[in-house]
Amino acid sequence: MDSRTPSIACIGVIGRSNNPLHISLFAASGPGYESERNKLEYSFMLNSCLDIFEARMPAKTVGHDFGLLHALDERTAMYGWVTNTGVKLVIVVDMEGRPASTTGPGKAAVLGLKDRDLTPAFQALQTAYIHLLRNPFYTPDDHDPRRAKGAASLQINSPRFTKEVERIGNAWYPGIISL
Amino acid sequence: MSRPVPSPPAQPDSLLAASTLDFLLIELVPLAQRIAEQHAARDRAQREDYARSQIFHDQPVQTPSAAAASKPAADTLSVGGAPTDNTTAAGGAGDVEEENRDAVFWRLDGMGYRVGQGLVERFSAGRPRPQTPLDSIKFVCKDLWPLLFRKQIDNLKTNHRGVFVLTDQRFQPISRVSVDRKAGVKAGEDTLSRAQAYLYFPCGIIRGALAGLGMDVTVHADSSEIPAATFQIKTRGAKA
Numbered sequence: 079m080d081s082r083t084p085s086i087a088c089i090g091v092i093g094r095s096n097n098p099l100h101i102s103l104f105a106a107s108g109p110g111y112e113s114e115r116n117k118l119e120y121s122f123m124l125n126s127c128l129d130i131f132e133a134r135m136p137a138k139t140v141g142h143d144f145g146l147l148h149a150l151d152e153r154t155a156m157y158g159w160v161t162n163t164g165v166k167l168v169i170v171v172d173m174e175g176r177p178a179s180t181t182g183p184g185k186a187a188v189l190g191l192k193d194r195d196l197t198p199a200f201q202a203l204q205t206a207y208i209h210l211l212r213n214p215f216y217t218p219d220d221h222d223p224r225r226a227k228g229a230a231s232l233q234i235n236s237p238r239f240t241k242e243v244e245r246i247g248n249a250w251y252p253g254i255i256s257l
Numbered sequence: 258m259s260r261p262v263p264s265p266p267a268q269p270d271s272l273l274a275a276s277t278l279d280f281l282l283i284e285l286v287p288l289a290q291r292i293a294e295q296h297a298a299r300d301r302a303q304r305e306d307y308a309r310s311q312i313f314h315d316q317p318v319q320t321p322s323a324a325a326a327s328k329p330a331a332d333t334l335s336v337g338g339a340p341t342d343n344t345t346a347a348g349g350a351g352d353v354e355e356e357n358r359d360a361v362f363w364r365l366d367g368m369g370y371r372v373g374q375g376l377v378e379r380f381s382a383g384r385p386r387p388q389t390p391l392d393s394i395k396f397v398c399k400d401l402w403p404l405l406f407r408k409q410i411d412n413l414k415t416n417h418r419g420v421f422v423l424t425d426q427r428f429q430p431i432s433r434v435s436v437d438r439k440a441g442v443k444a445g446e447d448t449l450s451r452a453q454a455y456l457y458f459p460c461g462i463i464r465g466a467l468a469g470l471g472m473d474v475t476v477h478a479d480s481s482e483i484p485a486a487t488f489q490i491k492t493r494g495a496k497a
Contacts, residue, residue, distance in 0.1 A: 094471060140385050162381035163469045204382055211378040218374050218469075 085175025094164035108177035202257035293360035369461020377469035419492035428486035
């Protein structure tokens with residue numbers, strides 16, 4: 079079997095009231111791994127993180143990086159980050175997401191994953207969210223179930239934000255310095 | 258005291274950025290007032306039209322003078338429920354002014370709210386997470402205030418039951434307002450009531466920033482002496 083390296087399988091942005099704001103899925107690549115990711119399955123995974131955030135929140139007084147939330151099986155692990163405004167960012171990592179390239183960035187053999195490997199991705203995501211808040215066409219209250227009026231979708235529909243999340247998900251590899 | 262010294266990092270770009278808020282406010286407040294007046298005028302016109310059409314449909318044969326006399330009656334007759342026009346019926350100029358002030362407040366507060374939400378997202382990144390409501394208020398006083406108004410808040414009082422009072426002895430947006438001291442008490446009061454409008458936008462910013470940090474509050478601003486301003490922050494559900 080070819081050696082495989084970790085890649086991001088899913089990025090979830092979850093609002094203050096635990097409402098999903100945005101979910102992006104990233105298919106694995108390489109022969110034998112082409113199956114599409116199931117959106118429902120990943121929604122459940124993101125849901126399962128919320129309790130862990132809640133449980134760790136009182137004990138964690140400094141920092142935003144919640145590190146490894148839990149590992150579902152040998153392949154899937156979830157990492158979390160909370161902004162001061164209560165927005166939760168979750169990255170699901172597929173440990174066998176792409177074939178290990180012999181050239182180019184990220185070729186170093188990876189044994190396990192450190193928490194800080196995800197930090198650049200989280201920082202880039204937070205920056206993307208901050209940029210979203212600076213978009214005059216985005217009204218945060220329309221995306222909060224406690225304040226939103228009407229039955230419109232609460233999901234973020236800014237193309238720029240979506241594109242940026244896609245870029246982060248595809249560009250990340252273990253050991254990347256900045257995104 | 259001579260001219261106030263600009264804030265320590267006196268680079269041209271930071272000075273410009275700090276002044277933009279002042280200039281924005283100068284433009285924003287009259288704009289909001291104009292919009293509110295226009296809206297009120299349009300509302301009034303529409304209500305009058307509506308009342309007239311009611312009269313036309315209900316009592317087709319009527320002399321103009323009788324129509325004018327029965328206008329309040331027509332208002333109460335309207336089943337669809339156009340709110341009775343107390344501004345034209347009562348004719349109170351004070352009411353109109355009050356209504357306009359509320360509209361201006363609502364508009365500026367809403368704008369500030371959105372700005373506050375954006376600001377808190379941007380500037381709370383990389384700071385310790387506030388644990389208690391008091392921490393959030395302190396964030397506003399110590400981090401947000403210098404960014405917006407070039408100084409920290411002077412005084413913070415709380416009753417520890419959800420009410421916070423912030424006092425700024427020299428509040429930037431109204432620090433340039435001049436009062437004609439020779440003209441007596443009346444002029445002072447007049448200036449105060451006009452300067453009041455410039456506190457609405459900062460009110461909204463505080464409300465938005467705290468909403469971003471997860472606090473549901475109402476903010477009320479007051480000024481008793483020109484360069485000073487007090488902001489009373491009440492968390493939802495707090496008493497007194």
